[in-house]
Amino acid sequence: MPAGPLDNTPASPGYDTDVLIAGSGPAGGSMALLLATYGVRVKMITKYGQLADTPRAHITNQRTVEVFRDLGIEHLLQREATPWELMSNTTYCTSLAGQELGRVPSWGTNPRRHADYLLASPCTMVDAPQTIVEPILVSQAQARGAKVRFDTEYLGHEQDADGVTTTARDRLTGTEHTVRSRYVVGADGARSKVAEDLGLPFEGPGAVAGALSIVFEADLSRFVAHRPSVLYWMLQPGADEHGVGLGVLRMIKPWTEWMLIWGYDPAAGPPDFTDAFIRDLAVKLVGTDDFEMRVSSRAPWTINHHFATSISKGRVFCAGDAIHRHPPNNGLGSNTSIQDSYNLAWKLAHVIKGLAGPSLLDSYDAERAPVARQVVERANKSIADTGRILEALGLSDTSDPGKLEERLAVLRAPGQDGEKTREAMREAIAYKSYEFNAHGVEHNHRYASGAVDPDGTPMPAFTRDPDLYAQPTTWPGAKLPHAWVTRDGVRVSTLDLGGKGAFTLFTGIGGQVWAQAAAAVSAQLGLDLPVVFIGPGQAYEDPYGTWAGLREIADDGAILVRPDLYVAYRVTSAPASADEATTQLGRALRAVLGR
Ligand SMILES: Cc1cc2nc3c(=O)[nH]c(=O)nc-3n(C[C@H](O)[C@H](O)[C@H](O)COP(=O)(O)OP(=O)(O)OC[C@H]3O[C@@H](n4cnc5c(N)ncnc54)[C@H](O)[C@@H]3O)c2cc1C
Numbered sequence: 001m002p003a004g005p006l007d008n009t010p011a012s013p014g015y016d017t018d019v020l021i022a023g024s025g026p027a028g029g030s031m032a033l034l035l036a037t038y039g040v041r042v043k044m045i046t047k048y049g050q051l052a053d054t055p056r057a058h059i060t061n062q063r064t065v066e067v068f069r070d071l072g073i074e075h076l077l078q079r080e081a082t083p084w085e086l087m088s089n090t091t092y093c094t095s096l097a098g099q100e101l102g103r104v105p106s107w108g109t110n111p112r113r114h115a116d117y118l119l120a121s122p123c124t125m126v127d128a129p130q131t132i133v134e135p136i137l138v139s140q141a142q143a144r145g146a147k148v149r150f151d152t153e154y155l156g157h158e159q160d161a162d163g164v165t166t167t168a169r170d171r172l173t174g175t176e177h178t179v180r181s182r183y184v185v186g187a188d189g190a191r192s193k194v195a196e197d198l199g200l201p202f203e204g205p206g207a208v209a210g211a212l213s214i215v216f217e218a219d220l221s222r223f224v225a226h227r228p229s230v231l232y233w234m235l236q237p238g239a240d241e242h243g244v245g246l247g248v249l250r251m252i253k254p255w256t257e258w259m260l261i262w263g264y265d266p267a268a269g270p271p272d273f274t275d276a277f278i279r280d281l282a283v284k285l286v287g288t289d290d291f292e293m294r295v296s297s298r299a300p301w302t303i304n305h306h307f308a309t310s311i312s313k314g315r316v317f318c319a320g321d322a323i324h325r326h327p328p329n330n331g332l333g334s335n336t337s338i339q340d341s342y343n344l345a346w347k348l349a350h351v352i353k354g355l356a357g358p359s360l361l362d363s364y365d366a367e368r369a370p371v372a373r374q375v376v377e378r379a380n381k382s383i384a385d386t387g388r389i390l391e392a393l394g395l396s397d398t399s400d401p402g403k404l405e406e407r408l409a410v411l412r413a414p415g416q417d418g419e420k421t422r423e424a425m426r427e428a429i430a431y432k433s434y435e436f437n438a439h440g441v442e443h444n445h446r447y448a449s450g451a452v453d454p455d456g457t458p459m460p461a462f463t464r465d466p467d468l469y470a471q472p473t474t475w476p477g478a479k480l481p482h483a484w485v486t487r488d489g490v491r492v493s494t495l496d497l498g499g500k501g502a503f504t505l506f507t508g509i510g511g512q513v514w515a516q517a518a519a520a521v522s523a524q525l526g527l528d529l530p531v532v533f534i535g536p537g538q539a540y541e542d543p544y545g546t547w548a549g550l551r552e553i554a555d556d557g558a559i560l561v562r563p564d565l566y567v568a569y570r571v572t573s574a575p576a577s578a579d580e581a582t583t584q585l586g587r588a589l590r591a592v593l594g595r
Contacts, residue, residue, distance in 0.1 A: 017043040017147070018352050020166050020181040024051060024153035025321025026130065026334035027341055028187030029137030030067065032104070033343035034143035037071055038501040043179065045152040047188075049124035051138060054130030054297050055252050055259060059087075059107070059230065061442045065123035068136075072563070074123065076136050081126035082230075084109065087252050090231040090436045092389065095287025096223035096232060096249065099408060102310065102429040103227065103390070106436035109586050115435055120443055120470040121482050122493035127230050128354050130334060130564045131254060154287025157184055158198055159315050173486070176568050182349055182350055184316045187337070190304060192322035194409040200318060202307040204376060207244040208266035209303040209327075209383075210266035213259055214278050218293040221255040228254065235389065235408075237401040242302065244327050245386030247285050260285060285574070303327045303383075307376040309442075311369050312361070314412040317344055324372035329382035330435050332375040340368050345452070346501060346563035350593065357594030359450060366449035368516055374441070378467070382435040390581055411515055432468060443470035451562065453569040453588040474552045480506075480565045483546040486533050494547060496559040496570050497532045497540065503568070503589065508535040510556030513574050517581035521589055560588060 012018075012340030021028045024046035035042040060081065088109035091100040098281060107125045117125070140302045142148055151171040153178055158165050164184045169176050186194025224232065234247035243263020250259040262281055264270050271277060277300065283289045304325035320337030344364045350356035390396065393407040405439045410421050444466050446459055453476060460473050472481035484491045498504035508513045515531045522529040533548050534540045535555060542548055553559060556574035558581075559567055569588040577579050 014072075015163060016179045017181050019039050019043070019183045019185060019348055020045065020164070020179050021185045021187055021188060022046075022166075023187035023322075024138055024148065024150075025187060025189060025319070025320060025337065026057065026133060026137070027322070027337035027550050029134050030139035030142060030338045031185050031319060031345055032146040032148070032162075032189055033071060033137050033144065034341055034553070035349060036141050036146040040349050040350035041145075042141075043147040043149065043181070045149045045154060047151070047153045047171070049151045049171075051134040054299060055131050055145040057331070058127050058129040058135075058250070058252075059335070060128045060133065061331065061335045062117065062121035062123045062125055063442050064128065064335045065141060066121060066349040066495060066565070067338055067342050069123055069495070071138055071140070073136060074332070076140075077126065077128055077133070078124075080132045080136075081128035082251070082254055084124040084126060086228045087125060087127050087230045088113065089227050090432065091227055091229045091232045092235065092246075093232065094235055094408065095285055096220060096577060099411075101235065101387050101411070101425060103229075104432045104436050105427055106437060107232070108437060110437070112304065112409055113439070116469060117437055120439065120472065120484075122484070122495060124524045127132055127251070133334065150157045153189060157316065159184075161264050163333075164315050170370065172591075182315065182352060185341075185344070186316065186322050187319040187320050187341070188322055190302075190321040190325045192318060194316065195308060195318045195322045197516070198313045198316055200231035200313070200320065201309050201310055202306050202325070203373070204304070204306040207266050207302045207305050208305045208380070209244075210264040210270060211243045211301055211303055212264060212270060212273070213297075213301060214262075214273075214281070214301050215257070216278075216295045217257050217296045218280065218282075218286075218291050219256050220249075221289065221593065224251075224288065227410055227420055233386075234400070234415060235404075236284060237398045237404060239263075240387070240390060240398050242303075244329060244590060245383045249285050260333060264300065268445075273298045274301075284543050286374065295579030300428065304525065305376060305380045307372040309369055309373070310365055311417075312365050315389035317361075318363060319344060319368075323369075324377040325375050326379035329379045330375070330438055330441065332379055332441070336371065336375050339371070342564050349501065350527075351368060351395060355525065355593065360592075363447075363449035363451035367445075367447040367451070368371035371445060376439070378441055382432075384432060388428035388431055392428040438467050438468045440464075440466045440468050443479065445479070447566060448479075450594060451568065452566070453560075453571055453591050455572075472550055474559050474567050474570055476552070476567050476569055478567055480559070480561050480567055481550040483542070483550055484544060485538050485540040485542050485547055492540070494534075499565050500530045501545060501563050502530065503563060504561045505529060505531045505585070506551070506559040507531060507533060507557065507574075508551075508555040509533075509538065511558060511574055513556075513578040513581040514558045514585070516578035517585045519559060520578075520582045523587045524586060524590060525593070525595065558585070560585070560592075562592070567587075
């Protein structure tokens with residue numbers, strides 16, 4: 001995207017900033033960084049005096065790492081995160097020292113699944129708690145020009161035809177002030193005041209369970225280093241009540257820092273978090289008292305089943321937990337929040353710079369509200385699926401410890417019952433791939449909105465389970481497929497050739513008319529429109545033939561890719577003349593931009 005008219009200029013008369021963001025979590029932090037990168041004046045206010053002080057969301061999927069890559073900061077994340085190979089198991093047991101029930105090879109590390117992940121993205125998955133992710137996002141946002149104000153609480157807003165006036169309180173002095181902006185983004189988390197003020201419609205039962213999170217340091221290497229996992233799930237009496245399905249020990253730092261998760265009844269409220277209570281719980285889940293621990297934080301939180309069916313109103317947009325509230329199962333929390341921002345930021349930038357009509361912003365609701373519903377339903381279903389593990393033992397709950405012990409013993413016993421129970425347990429644990437290998441949930445979104453210009457073809461049917469398997473396509477509304485191509489022999493991802501705040505046109509041999517069309521349309525609309533040629537003898541070569549196998553167009557066809565790397569429009573082959581190509585491309589881009 002070219003430097004817009006507003007870059008490096010003082011605030012336009014009547015505005016303090018272009019976009020005001022409430023909240024500095026994964027949604028707000030990434031929104032601030034993306035907007036600052038795109039050259040938009042942005043101010044982020046956040047309620048507390050610091051970023052996340054507890055690890056919270058941690059599974060960082062390939063889609064999120066792709067956003068970091070597009071922003072040029074993938075290396076900062078990789079430097080601090082726990083690498084993919086240490087995420088390779090999810091272990092079910094009675095305690096770390098106790099009976100192991102089985103493992104799920106996780107997050108695409110199973111050799112059977114690994115290729116699927118490598119084929120879908122140039123990026124790996126990593127484990128990066130919010131204590132790592134937020135400082136990277138926010139410091140980079142500041143370095144690129146975003147203004148950040150801590151200890152500042154969003155109180156309310158009023159919008160009119162030209163902008164939004166937000167009232168905020170400085171929590172250090174108690175004074176209130178107003179901020180006038182063109183747009184507001186409410187990224188203020190699960191108790192979003194912005195969403196409440198907008199009166200966004202929500203569906204779902206709301207709070208469904210309670211969980212305690214206790215972060216502690218303890219060297220537990222001897223129990224875990226031989227079966228590296230991000231999550232160790234404990235089947236014990238009471239572990240299935242409330243909470244996230246079972247008791248959990250979650251790795252924060254291998255293998256010396258942990259988060260313990262245990263359920264509580266939200267109607268009764270959280271129990272008293274005494275040191276003795278915490279120690280007892282930790283000893284129960286580790287399975288021995290032969291370890292030292294130092295507790296660094298303890299907090300109750302609520303597990304929700306709640307999503308907004310409409311996520312914006314006028315000039316105010318909500319993102320992240322403000323619009324989708326769900327359990328951590330499937331690791332979709334901060335990932336989805338960052339994707340919300342990736343979807344909205346380029347649209348705001350284009351509208352603010354006068355490169356798109358305001359109707360482009362309507363596509364945020366059309367594209368991301370269905371995702372909010374999908375992730376909330378998926379994560380809650382994963383809690384329910386954990387019930388299969390109990391069912392495999394022939395139990396409906398763990399209320400009778402004697403019975404539980406008896407059935408666990410059967411898993412190790414000879415005879416028909418043992419054999420049947422073992423088979424059922426293997427199936428129940430393998431089924432958890434829907435939680436730990438749900439690659440399709442992460443990659444298979446197909447947007448339908450004004451920001452996509454359909455080509456009249458039906459959406460390609462999924463050939464494998466769409467929750468488990470990513471299926472690339474260039475069908476308008478799908479994410480640009482990743483393929484390794486080469487420049488001067490050096491490999492580069494197709495995803496690296498687009499993004500960076502701009503639209504990109506992909507074509508190949510015989511597609512010269514598209515280069516002429518792109519130059520003409522770029523001049524007409526006043527935006528950059530780089531053209532990427534892929535093929536033998538072109539700027540980028542396709543020596544593996546992967547791109548040719550994925551692109552679903554002829555050599556001389558064209559694929560118009562949005563700044564968020566989704567396909568906006570495609571044409572199977574080149575028209576007879578550059579004029580015709582210009583007409584086609586200009587019409588499509590105008591339609592997408594709402595101009
Ligand atoms: C204890 C806990 C454990 C979790 N564990 C996991 C996990 O393991 N995996 C997972 O995927 N998800 C987990 N989650 C959920 C995950 O943290 C969220 O999905 C993710 O943080 C959402 O990002 P967000 O930016 O939308 O909201 P948040 O990260 O909640 O950020 C909200 C921001 O808004 C600010 N704010 C709030 N109110 C105001 C206001 N009025 N004015 C200004 N600023 C305001 C806050 O200070 C904060 O900066 C957990 C959540 C909690 C609470």
